[in-house]
Amino acid sequence: MNLIAMLVLCVLPALIHALELPDADPVPGGIAILALDVTGDEAPQATFNGRPVLIIRDRVTWFAVVGIPLETRPGTQAIEVSHPASVTKLAFEVHPKAYREQHLTIQNRRMVNPLPDDLARIRRESATITAQFLHFREVTPAALRFDWPVDGPISSPFGLRRVLNGEPRNPHSGLDIAAAEGVPVNAPAAGRVTQTGEYFFNGNTIFIDHGQGLVTMYCHLSSIQVEAGSEVVAEQVIGAVGQTGRVTGAHLHWTVSLNNARVNPSLFLRARDTDE
Numbered sequence: 001m002n003l004i005a006m007l008v009l010c011v012l013p014a015l016i017h018a019l020e021l022p023d024a025d026p027v028p029g030g031i032a033i034l035a036l037d038v039t040g041d042e043a044p045q046a047t048f049n050g051r052p053v054l055i056i057r058d059r060v061t062w063f064a065v066v067g068i069p070l071e072t073r074p075g076t077q078a079i080e081v082s083h084p085a086s087v088t089k090l091a092f093e094v095h096p097k098a099y100r101e102q103h104l105t106i107q108n109r110r111m112v113n114p115l116p117d118d119l120a121r122i123r124r125e126s127a128t129i130t131a132q133f134l135h136f137r138e139v140t141p142a143a144l145r146f147d148w149p150v151d152g153p154i155s156s157p158f159g160l161r162r163v164l165n166g167e168p169r170n171p172h173s174g175l176d177i178a179a180a181e182g183v184p185v186n187a188p189a190a191g192r193v194t195q196t197g198e199y200f201f202n203g204n205t206i207f208i209d210h211g212q213g214l215v216t217m218y219c220h221l222s223s224i225q226v227e228a229g230s231e232v233v234a235e236q237v238i239g240a241v242g243q244t245g246r247v248t249g250a251h252l253h254w255t256v257s258l259n260n261a262r263v264n265p266s267l268f269l270r271a272r273d274t275d276e
Contacts, residue, residue: 019058020145021065023267027097029070029159029171031258031267034090036062036081044083046090051259052136053079054212056144065144067213067258068094070159070171099159099171118200125199132195132207132215133257139211146188146268147235149218150252152179158264173262174217174255181222181250183241187232188216188268196224202253203244208232213260219253220245 026032038044039060046053046064054065064079074096078089156176191210198204204221222242232238243250256265 019056020143021056021058021063022144025264025267026068026092027095028068028072028074029097029099029262029264030068031263032064032066032068032077032092032094034064034066034079034092036064036090037088038062038081038083042084044081046079046081048077048079048259049261051261052213053259054141054214056140056212064090065258066092067261067263069261070173097159099161100157101161122200125197125202128195128197129199129202129217132209132217133260133262135194135209135215136213137192137209137211141211141214142190143234144214144268145270146265147186147270148177148272149188149254150177150179150183150185150241152177152183152251154178154266155251158266174219174253175265177252177254179241179250179252181240181242184237185218185221185239185241185252187234187236187238190231190233191216193226193228193230193232193238195228196226199245201246203247204239204242205245206238208238213258215257216265217253217255217257219255220247220251222250 021033022031024031024033036044043055044062046055048066056063056065066079072094074094076091077094078091081088081090154175155178156172158172158175160172187208189210191208193206194209195207202219204224206218206224208216218239220242221239223240226232226238241250241252254265256263256268
């Protein structure tokens with residue numbers, strides 16, 4: 001085999017590689033995927049609502065993968081893109097989306113109307129949880145298509161407008177997957193565990209930082225099998241399904257956060273195996 005043929009064989013895999021991006025759905029709680037008019041090997045930087053945005057390259061094109069907060073009003077939004085030669089704004093449209101309403105009855109009324117001591121704890125925990133979602137490591141995520149963290153039906157989709165014991169609450173900012181207590185929960189992609197703990201509403205919880213502001217959270221666990229600071233790989237067991245915290249039964253609550261916006265985890269999920 002001559003030298004030119006060897007070089008072609010070496011370069012070909014890089015040329016045919018297609019990046020698996022999440023599904024674009026530019027609605028409140030969704031994702032905008034924007035091709036950037038930037039050339040060269042040096043990665044641009046971008047911000048949205050003052051937060052750094054995930055930037056990734058597919059072949060020769062740079063993309064911004066932007067999380068859109070649930071409270072975002074439909075209409076024109078923009079990211080700011082910085083490159084050594086320029087700073088520009090790139091506009092995109094956020095489309096309206098109507099999420100369903102869900103009425104739940106919580107037997108433990110304290111989980112709906114916490115006591116004063118509970119409120120002080122909730123405020124402390126809220127600050128800790130927010131800090132996890134603000135993580136931004138200059139590391140490209142190993143994957144933007146996720147494996148299912150647990151096998152089971154979706155019991156509560158993302159974005160539901162929650163009414164607990166007749167009282168309106170914040171929209172559902174994650175995905176609930178029903179499964180029996182003790183069923184293993186797997187990391188859907190590689191990352192670093194940044195925090196584990198037991199929280200008033202969330203119960204036993206794990207946070208994983210996948211890089212560039214992509215953070216996932218796993219709640220209501222019966223057990224935690226990883227420690228803060230540990231690196232995990234895709235499909236590694238990190239805990240088990242439980243019913244700790246505010247729940248109506250055993251399930252996994254799974255949150256995906258992108259540039260500090262809670263977004264629909266379904267946009268990252270690979271299709272289930274139809275043979276199962």
